[in-house]
Amino acid sequence: MKGWMGKIRALFLLSSLALILSGCGRENLTAFLPKGYGAEVSLNLIIISLAVMIFVFIVVMIIYTVVLVKYRRKKGQEDYIPKQTEGNKALEIIWTVIPILLLVIIAVPTVSATFDLADESEKEDTLNIKVTGNQYWWHFSYEDEEIQTSQDLYIPVGKRIYLNMVSSDVLHSFWVPSITGKMDTNPENENTMYIEAYEEGVYWGKCAELCGPSHSLMDFKIVAVSEEEYNQWVTDMQNFDAEAVPETASAQEGQELFQNNCISCHALGSSPVAVAPNLTDFGNRTKIAGVLDFDKETLVGWISNPEEFKEGNKMTNAEYLKNGSLSEEEISKIADYLLQLKPTTITPESATN
Amino acid sequence: MSTTIAQNRSFGAALWDYLTTVDHKKIGILYLVSGGFFFLLGGLEAMAIRIQLIKPANDFVSAGFYNQILTMHGTTMIFLAAMPLIFALMNAVVPLQIGARDVAFPFLNALGFWLFLAGGLILNASWFLGGAPDAGWTAYAPLSTTSPGHGVDFYVLGLQISGAGTLIAGINFLVTIVNMRAPGMTYMRMPLFTWTTFVVSALILFAFPALTVGLFLLMFDRLFGSGFFDASMGGNSVIWEHLFWIFGHPEVYILILPAFGVFSEILPVFSKKRLFGYTAMVFATVLIGFLGFMVWAHHMFTVGLGPAANSIFAVATMAIAVPTGIKIFNWLFTLWGGNITINTAMLYSLSFIPTFTIGGMTGVMLAAAAADYQFHDTYFVVAHFHYVIVGGVVFGIFAGLHYWWPRMFGKILDEKLGKLTFWTFFIGFHLTFFIQHFLGLMGMPRRYWTFLPDQGLDTGNLISTIGAFLMAFGTIVFVINVIVTSVKGEKVGGDPWDGRTLEWAIANPTPHYNFKQTPLVRGLDAFWIEKMDGRKEMTPAEPVDDIHMPNSSILPFIMALGLFIAGFGFIYQVDNSAWLAAVFIGMGILLGCMFIRSVKDDHGYHIHKEDLDKGAGL
């Protein structure tokens, strides 16, 4: 008897210890510390349902423990045959009715929260952004502002923003745990959801629907900045000039190489081309391809052999890689050009209070 | 006399015996061996997954290969391990529990097994032929329709063929339970395992055709250029999700209900008490089965079906917690006041209760649609369904195997090794999966090949992997146990556990014809009633007479072989139309066998009553 209760206790101690060690996860990624409306609504519902369920679990475990302590076979009673109880009407009614009541406690807030998160009454009056999921990157189109960007989604803090989401290829799912729950992007219809960030910050987003080999490498970010900073960002992005001449000679040559080799897929500025990520504010990003360290060496490596970093990505099929038409030196120049694309002073670093 | 013949039989004769058998007991063993093999295979795949995730940014396997492993782990465990192992128990036990000499359709029973095996082999052949399917066991379009190579084609054909086998098995058990019960075995006297088999067979009957259609559409899209799931042709990929989950959700209950049945057999026997609230248990089973068809869209809360649909499916899903709760409390009160013996079978059954309660709790939490926006497709879901499928189904299978092993093989599995397996498997299981609830909410989506450092996910994944190794250790010990027991174990009598139901009323080993005289059933726990009245055997319902038995046949095996050949033809005809020949040959074999089966009379044979006393058919 001792042995097996002891083992269970040890098990629970071990698990809870592990939990304390790992905490609740990274602050800008975990769903446990909501920083946005959707995440907060979901977490409240999680807590309500968890509380009810823990109550049920405790009841079950009390009966369970009593049973195991009291009714184990005892010495000298090996042949004892207990009373063959058929059932008990009163008890059976109790454990049918009480769970129904408990479920109502969960069901009511569930329905109300579900309708709340699908509310579209303010959609016409506020910022709408079109989100497109691609293998393996995210594209964001601010249609009214005529801004195109990829990977980093800049939003003003404290404001409800509608995301209209589609996919260009297979299913993806847009998930930023600390801001909101997820919504799938489908190729055949547009799904709408709204987000609202409570605090300025950079929030990690992930793809949550298996979409191919590099499904786990499809990270993106929501950059929530103040209203003024956001307006500044919009103005800067709108004023972006793709023809502007970079400062260094290397970057200037890189610009020409970029125009000749990359522009048919990667757009700059408000060009609607979205075969590959829009690179307008590339220099302000904190990750290359969503997951790689942001430095020149990595960038050159990525441009030279994207397959090594993200299996199955479409850049592998690019002309310059098939022909081998770009030398390492040339790729380095392109990297120089890309790294100086900083059309705005509003960067992820601005996202602090 | 017959034993000497049996010992002298050559290996070839034994092989032929199993290839042609229509005996439910032998088919049960066939299911057990092949299901067990696939379980080990699926476990190997699970270990590869956990090793890959032992640390951040690991590259134990490549990203593309990882997707193949995770797809095959899910597909194998559900279709090729859990289902056949459950069928093994059903075949071994259900005809005995209802006092029948065989199932209703012995020929189809064999056919069902061989089709399952053919499908499983096709699916796994993909490993050696250019790569396994890589679109997840759910095979969501358009990822599955656009996945390069032949991997997903193997998934489609393999599942289609093994699914046909499952459907056949389902119909067989339905008719067996309706028509073949012994006199006095009314519906409300049937053991719970038979009841769950009955409900599960009905679920199979009404759920699998949706998968059949889904797989056909996927096959047409991939191999014949149709546009069901292709948005550029006006198709709609959400149709696949609906079809898949209309099948897929009942499938979950197809797996768990037989496990419920197993526990409902074991708990009364080892607490020496009648099952508490039998009637409620039966109705709860039926209700769970029925509601199982109403809730499929709770797998699709984030697809964008709208708040009304999400709310309806959320509430319907929560409703299932009520009959499930009834079952939990009935099990607890079966134990209450009992005289409880704890052996290995009982350890699994007892640990099932808290484990499954946790799985049920997270199930209700997942049903809350707006909360599911966070849970969906994360490790929280992975944790949830492993708590119900491992904590429910696998514990149930282990419990059932320990409990019925003496019925199937005449020996009791070694208790020491059994307990070692249990404790390592149980502790390993909770280590692996409990932490995953938290990993999910901390931002780890499921089906992730890797995770980045500094995201707070390292410790949890490491613990999870350690747990997985413990589970693997437990499983290996179980295999050793099986070997040790078959070599060294001692034969036991027909009723080693002081059982309550009819399968224990037979001597060991079970005769070919099960019951020399069909027993007369006088109530629930038929054998227990007789024992309480001081008898050692069942009261016969008929005098000793000739026993009619079905003929063995090689046709089921050949039919499955035909489909196996045709399957490869379908897959490769897109590359080279010469492969169409394989389609025609394979389908020709299948139809030819059906033709032979139709025109050739098969009346079976009789064991004469004079021979019964001499031990014929043992």
Next chain:
Amino acid sequence: MSNDTLNPKVMPEEPEKATLEGKNKFLGFWFFLGGETVLFASLFGTFLALRNSTNGGPSSQELFGLDLVFIMTMLLLTSSLTSVVAIYQMKKNNFAKMQAWLAITVILGFGFLSLEIYEFYEYITLEDFTFRSSAFGSAFYTLVGFHGGHVLFGLLWILTLMIRNAKRGLNLYNAPKFYVASLYWHFIDVVWVFIFTVVYLMGVI
């Protein structure tokens, strides 16, 4: 089972359910048809979801005419009726008449199938409407084709039974076989009624 028990002097009222094997077959086949219902329901659901997804190709309004389909419906409905008569004759132990009515059923069935093939041929050659034209095309040919495949299988099955048992007449071993074959035939007929309504009638409106 001995020959005497399978060939009783007086045939029972319901020869298809007189033996345990017959009862099993009877019940099992009903269950099978339950599964088939879900199969066709899934196909109907898919068709309904995709019936307007013509992708620029021909639509149902442009394609379908009711004349031919009406004749097909009549053929199949009549064949269902004749198979009822055949089973009625079986229960009266009138083997020759049963065979005759089954023969009429088969002829009507082949008539239906020929018209269906003609219909498909017209769509493909004249209207350029194929399985690969659009999601609607895929759904149409799959649903109607699955039904057509069932018709073909049913015809071959009934023919096989007729020829196999032509010489030896009715007994308790083959009565269930005839009976479930006719059940299958009714099922196909019912499915067609739904196809006529959902695909063709709703398609021309």
